[in-house]
Amino acid sequence: MAEPLLRVKDLVRRFGGILATDHVTLDVAQGELHAIIGPNGAGKTTLISQLTGHLAPHAGSISVAGRDITHLPAYRRSALGLARSFQITSLLLDFTAADNVALAAQAHHGHSFRFWADARKEKGLRDAAQAALQRVGLGDRANVLVSRLSHGEQRELELAVALATKPQLLLLDEPMAGLGVTESARMVKLLQELRKEVTIVLVEHDMEAVFALADRITVLVYGRVIASGAPSDIRQNEEVKRAYLGDQHVVVRHD
Amino acid sequence: MKISLNVRNAVSALVVAGLVLLPLYSQLTGNIFILTLFTRIVILALAAASLNLIMGYGGMMSFGHAAYLGIGGYAVGILAQEGVGSGFLQFPVALAASALYALVIGALSLRTRGVYFIMITLAFAQMAYYVASGLARYGGDDGLTIYKRSDFLGLINLGNRVQFYYLCLACLLGVIFLIWRTVNSRFGMVVQGLRSNEQRMQAIGFPAKRYQLVCFVIAGTLCGLAGALLANNTDFVSPAVMYWTRSGDLMVMVILGGMGSLFGPVIGAVVYLLLEEFLSQITEYWALIMGPLLLLVVLFGRGGIMGMLGRFSRG
Amino acid sequence: MLLVVEQILNGLQFGLLLFLLAAGLTLVFGIMDLVNLAHGSLYMMGAYFAATFVAWTGSFLLGIVLALGASLLLGIVLEFVVLRHLYGRDHLDHVLATFGLILFFNEAVRWIWGPAGLALSLPPWLTVPVQIIPGIQYPAYRLAIIVVALAVALLLYLGVMRTRVGMLIRAGASNREMIGALGINIKLLYTLVFGLGAALAGLAGLMQAPILTVQIGMGENILILAFVVIVIGGIGSIRGAFLAAILVGLIDTLGRAFLPNLLRQVLSGAAASTAAPALSSMLIYLLMAIVLVLRPEGLFPATRR
Numbered sequence: 001m002a003e004p005l006l007r008v009k010d011l012v013r014r015f016g017g018i019l020a021t022d023h024v025t026l027d028v029a030q031g032e033l034h035a036i037i038g039p040n041g042a043g044k045t046t047l048i049s050q051l052t053g054h055l056a057p058h059a060g061s062i063s064v065a066g067r068d069i070t071h072l073p074a075y076r077r078s079a080l081g082l083a084r085s086f087q088i089t090s091l092l093l094d095f096t097a098a099d100n101v102a103l104a105a106q107a108h109h110g111h112s113f114r115f116w117a118d119a120r121k122e123k124g125l126r127d128a129a130q131a132a133l134q135r136v137g138l139g140d141r142a143n144v145l146v147s148r149l150s151h152g153e154q155r156e157l158e159l160a161v162a163l164a165t166k167p168q169l170l171l172l173d174e175p176m177a178g179l180g181v182t183e184s185a186r187m188v189k190l191l192q193e194l195r196k197e198v199t200i201v202l203v204e205h206d207m208e209a210v211f212a213l214a215d216r217i218t219v220l221v222y223g224r225v226i227a228s229g230a231p232s233d234i235r236q237n238e239e240v241k242r243a244y245l246g247d248q249h250v251v252v253r254h255d
Numbered sequence: 256m257k258i259s260l261n262v263r264n265a266v267s268a269l270v271v272a273g274l275v276l277l278p279l280y281s282q283l284t285g286n287i288f289i290l291t292l293f294t295r296i297v298i299l300a301l302a303a304a305s306l307n308l309i310m311g312y313g314g315m316m317s318f319g320h321a322a323y324l325g326i327g328g329y330a331v332g333i334l335a336q337e338g339v340g341s342g343f344l345q346f347p348v349a350l351a352a353s354a355l356y357a358l359v360i361g362a363l364s365l366r367t368r369g370v371y372f373i374m375i376t377l378a379f380a381q382m383a384y385y386v387a388s389g390l391a392r393y394g395g396d397d398g399l400t401i402y403k404r405s406d407f408l409g410l411i412n413l414g415n416r417v418q419f420y421y422l423c424l425a426c427l428l429g430v431i432f433l434i435w436r437t438v439n440s441r442f443g444m445v446v447q448g449l450r451s452n453e454q455r456m457q458a459i460g461f462p463a464k465r466y467q468l469v470c471f472v473i474a475g476t477l478c479g480l481a482g483a484l485l486a487n488n489t490d491f492v493s494p495a496v497m498y499w500t501r502s503g504d505l506m507v508m509v510i511l512g513g514m515g516s517l518f519g520p521v522i523g524a525v526v527y528l529l530l531e532e533f534l535s536q537i538t539e540y541w542a543l544i545m546g547p548l549l550l551l552v553v554l555f556g557r558g559g560i561m562g563m564l565g566r567f568s569r570g
Numbered sequence: 571m572l573l574v575v576e577q578i579l580n581g582l583q584f585g586l587l588l589f590l591l592a593a594g595l596t597l598v599f600g601i602m603d604l605v606n607l608a609h610g611s612l613y614m615m616g617a618y619f620a621a622t623f624v625a626w627t628g629s630f631l632l633g634i635v636l637a638l639g640a641s642l643l644l645g646i647v648l649e650f651v652v653l654r655h656l657y658g659r660d661h662l663d664h665v666l667a668t669f670g671l672i673l674f675f676n677e678a679v680r681w682i683w684g685p686a687g688l689a690l691s692l693p694p695w696l697t698v699p700v701q702i703i704p705g706i707q708y709p710a711y712r713l714a715i716i717v718v719a720l721a722v723a724l725l726l727y728l729g730v731m732r733t734r735v736g737m738l739i740r741a742g743a744s745n746r747e748m749i750g751a752l753g754i755n756i757k758l759l760y761t762l763v764f765g766l767g768a769a770l771a772g773l774a775g776l777m778q779a780p781i782l783t784v785q786i787g788m789g790e791n792i793l794i795l796a797f798v799v800i801v802i803g804g805i806g807s808i809r810g811a812f813l814a815a816i817l818v819g820l821i822d823t824l825g826r827a828f829l830p831n832l833l834r835q836v837l838s839g840a841a842a843s844t845a846a847p848a849l850s851s852m853l854i855y856l857l858m859a860i861v862l863v864l865r866p867e868g869l870f871p872a873t874r875r
Contacts, residue, residue: 052458078460090458092451103448106441107460113469114441122441165459316662363859366866367801370605370661374797375862381794382855389848499790503669510666540681546674550652550667 003066005030005169005199006051011060013046013223020046021057022223028169028216033195035202035210038220039243044203045087047220048173051201052084053077064169078107083167085158087174087203091146097157098142101129104164132160136190152183159190170200176209188212211235219243262564267518270525274424278417290416291488296528297423298484301430303508303520305477310506311515312438313470314450318373319360319380320505323353323475325387325497327482332399332492342405342413346483353479354472356383361471365464380502387494398493405487413487423484427521430477435517437473446470511552513561522560575706577827578820583712585819586719590774591796592803592811593726594767601763604653605661607668609771609796610789611675612648616641616772617779617788618679621688630693637776638769645768649761657760676786687785715777722773723812730808795822798854802861804868813870818854825853 004027013021020043028034036044049055051062053074061070069077092100099120105128106112106119119125133139136156141149149157155175162170175191176184188209194200195213204210210217211231218228221243227234234240274297281290302324309315330349339345364375393399404413413419437443445466448456453463486492495501504527512523530548534541552559591613598604619640624633652671656664692711699707730736775789782788795818803814830846861869 054454054457073462074457075460075462078458084458086455086458090452090455092448092455094451095448099444103444103456104459106444112441112445112461112466115437115443116440118436118439119441119444120439161455161459316665318665363862366862370599371801373605373661373665374801375858378794378798378801378855378858381791382852385851386848389846389851499794500669500672507666507669510662540677542673542677543681546670546672546677549670549673552666 004028005032005065006201007061007063008051009061011047011050011062012058013043013050013055014058020223021050021060023060024220024223024225026218026225026228028199028201030199031195032215033191033200033202033213035204035214035217036220037204037207037210037217041222042220043223044220045173046223048084048087048171048201048203051171052082078165081166081168082171083162083165083169084171085155085162085173085175087177089151089154089158091154091157091161093147094145096143096145097133097138097149097153097160098126098129100146100157101132101160101164102126104161105129105132108165128164132164133157135163136160137186152179155179155183156187159187163194167198170194170198171203172200173203174205175202176204176206184209263516263518263561266522266564270518270522271428274427274521278420282417287416290420292528292532294416294420294423294488295485296524297420297427298481298488299505299508299528300521300524301423301427301484302478302481303505303512303524304427304430304434305474305481306505307509307512307514307516307520308434308437308477309470309474310509311513311519312443312450313446313467313474315365315467315471316373316506317364317376317471317474318499318502318506319376319378319383320474320478321497321499321501322356322360322380322383323478324482324485324501325383325492325494326353326356327479327484328486328492328496329387329393329399329482330479331405331483331486332401333393335401335403335405336393336399340403340406342407345405346480349479349483350476353482354476357472357475358468361468361475365467365471377499377502380497381499384494384497384499387497394493396494398491398495401486401490401492404490405483419487423488426480426484430480431517431521433477442466442469507549511559513559516559516561519559519561526560572706573827575703576708577824579708579712579716580827581820581823582816583715583719583819584823585816586716586723587774587778588792588795588799588819589723589812589815590719590770591792592799592815593723593808594770595796596800596808596811597763598767602657602760604656604764605664605668606653606767607665607793608648608671608675609767610791610793611672612641612645612768612771612789613775613778613792614675614679614784614786614789615644616775617690617784618683618688618775619772620776620779621690621784622683624690630696634776638773641772641775642765642769644772646761646765648768649764653764654757654760672790675789679786685786687783690779690784692780711780718773718777722770726808795854798858800868802858802869804871807868807870810868810870814868818857821857822854826850829853 006028008024008026011021011024012019024047026034036047038044046055050057053069053072053076057070061068063069064077064080064082067080069080072080092103095103102119102125105125109124109128130139130142133142136159138153138156138160141153146154146157155177159172159175162172176187179187184206191200191202191213202210202213214231216229217231217234219226219234219237219240226239226243227237274293277293278290281287302320305323306317306320309317327349330352331345334340334345334348360376360379364372364379367375387393388396404419407413411418411422413422438447445456445461449461449463449467457463482496485496508523508527509520510523511527512521513519531541531545534544538544591609595606595609598606598609616637619637620634623636623640624630627633627636648671652667656667696711696714698710700710700713701707702713799811799814799818802818803810803812829850833846833849
């Protein structure tokens with residue numbers, strides 16, 4: 001059995017008296033698309049934030065490709081091939097879509113202590129940006145200010161920015177949040193293509209998408225892993241059903 | 256280099272043209288005062304431009320920028336007092352001292368954010384003020400007179416008002432040019448991105464503090480240049496030039512002109528200082544008007560003067 | 571020995587005054603998220619009010635009480651007319667607007683009271699030295715300041731920790747929307763909190779008035795020290811502000827009193843006289859720098875990560 005790309009062991013994170021991450025252990029194999037689901041408040045975003053380095057765990061360990069990254073700052077993890085999309089859209093609002101993606105490419109394309117040449121004219125960065133935008137379907141919206149893009153387009157841009165850093169592990173936090181039916185379908189199709197090139201950890205509420213895409217699913221409730229395995233197993237798991245029956249936050253149709 | 260034709264650029268061009276032609280006007284009308292006034296305005300515009308780099312483009316609200324005016328000035332003053340009159344030594348020392356101070360203060364202050372950053376930069380600048388006040392050998396509270404302006408071996412005579420004015424103007428325009436190149440470069444993109452969304456920038460792989468510190472040092476160094484020029488202009492340097500209200504003045508110039516626009520600080524400096532001059536002619540209590548005026552600018556003047564002249568994208 | 575005790579008490583007294591200022595700042599910042607640079611002006615106004623009212627009424631106590639009331643009133647008016655328009659805005663807007671207020675206040679004071687500053691003399695019963703420990707005497711007035719400031723600190727603590735209003739204040743600090751949703755009149759709460767902050771600043775100013783000269787710009791110097799106290803003490807923490815203020819007060823006072831002598835024993839006379847004043851003034855900032863390096867969130871922050 002090959003070394004998992006991402007290994008999380010006994011991760012713990014508290015907020016005051018609340019155990020937001022309760023001894024979470026999970027493995028993600030290379031090339032896998034691993035979904036993390038759970039009712040609201042389960043601590044999914046907290047978990048992602050610890051994986052990317054925006055939040056420090058109080059105990060436990062995280063390793064990527066065998067290397068312990070538990071205490072590595074966020075920007076260093078990006079260099080190791082981790083990329084993230086944010087649940088609440090986090091983009092550079094007063095820049096264009098192309099600028100956002102180009103900056104992501106710039107971070108992984110040589111150093112940035114260059115003070116003279118116009119960065120917007122760097123062909124390498126511009127081309128990489130255009131390619132990433134094209135990939136997510138935003139090719140013709142490259143020069144639009146992010147604040148002017150629709151919500152759906154911004155979610156797609158989040159993905160493009162993550163892709164531009166050429167990650168080996170993609171952590172997507174509800175990429176389909178707030179998307180309409182067509183946009184969701186497009187996103188699912190895109191993820192189907194992407195999974196062939198990059199390992200993906202997907203946090204999502206959209207159950208149709210999750211069961212269509214995931215190789216394996218982990219279910220988080222109140223910070224604890226209550227089940228982890230193949231989609232078919234999860235579907236039949238009693239505990240999982242109980243966790244969801246009470247909280248019907250699962251929205252399957254968007255209008 | 257594409258320069259679009261719009262109101263903003265037209266106004267900027269007019270202001271620059273006005274500044275270039277000013278000595279001519281001064282000669283023709285025999286009005287010396289306006290030349291000395293505008294020399295001071297040009298120097299402070301340089302200081303404001305350097306502050307705009309970290310505030311407008313970098314999002315770092317430093318309330319201690321006037322410290323560099325003092326450091327640059329005292330570098331010139333102290334060296335002059337100790338017998339080193341050469342500008343070729345004084346100016347580099349002024350720049351180096353400012354850079355060093357910015358490095359230390361920046362490294363400490365950038366450990367915090369937001370209002371704490373403002374408070375800390377303010378506190379450190381005031382510390383510089385107190386230290387200078389305590390330097391009895393160099394005048395302390397009373398300040399230090401500079402008997403001879405920086406000597407540039409006859410290349411340029413700082414004692415000649417017109418030559419000195421053009422030196423200052425050249426420095427201002429040079430600095431603006433450097434800032435223009437910097438904010439559009441890779442480095443500038445990172446700094447601007449950090450202003451816009453630091454979390455996002457960290458996520459894609461940029462260590463925030465490193466870039467912000469470098470930006471901070473650059474801005475401090477440029478302001479040190481303004482300090483050295485200012486000391487020559489007044490033939491005098493005292494702790495008062497670093498008093499925290501001076502930092503406030505610089506901030507106002509930047510915001511009034513329009514943060515994050517290239518010529519905003521120049522326009523802000525011109526307007527603010529001319530207004531101050533004008534109001535103080537009318538009444539001894541000009542600050543009574545200036546204070547509420549500032550308030551109104553904040554409450555209603557989004558984006559400063561440049562902002563009112565039309566929407567602009569940064570850089 | 572006598573000198574050391576006296577200086578320690580002076581340091582304590584200074585620290586407590588700093589606390590009054592810092593507490594007001596922290597409250598206003600914590601609850602309304604408002605950065606108020608003009609806090610120092612309120613301190614100055616307290617002093618000017620005191621000097622004026624004492625002269626008018628001829629009675630020290632009456633003058634003081636009136637001055638306190640006037641400070642409170644001024645704070646409320648200021649909040650109502652100007653500051654409430656700043657809520658929710660960028661901190662930079664706050665900085666700029668209140669900077670404008672400082673200019674205005676300084677100039678208004680110069681216009682009304684003239685540039686020379688005022689003096690406030692103590693009534694005889696407050697100038698007598700009091701024997702606190704056998705053999706050690708301390709001016710009654712300074713002792714009174716310590717007592718009053720400690721009492722206010724205690725009241726503040728009890729008020730914030732034990733009363734319903736205090737609970738609202740603490741809740742407001744962490745969740746503004748919820749407070750509004752509870753049907754509490756948020757505007758009134760804010761006005762009162764600001765008034766309280768202004769009263770604290772005014773109290774500090776009027777207590778300090780007989781000791782230092784009452785002059786224009788006195789607010790700014792001490793405001794920056796209050797900032798230093800907040801940074802050292804910790805984010806959003808009144809307890810931190812208290813401890814830090816005492817610390818800062820002691821270090822500043824003791825440093826200024828004893829550092830020159832200490833230096834003279836180590837360095838030559840000339841070097842010591844040059845370095846001493848500069849170094850003494852730098853002490854507080856050095857402390858702040860050290861805190862920033864070791865614990866950027868302050869020594870006693872309200873929340874621990």
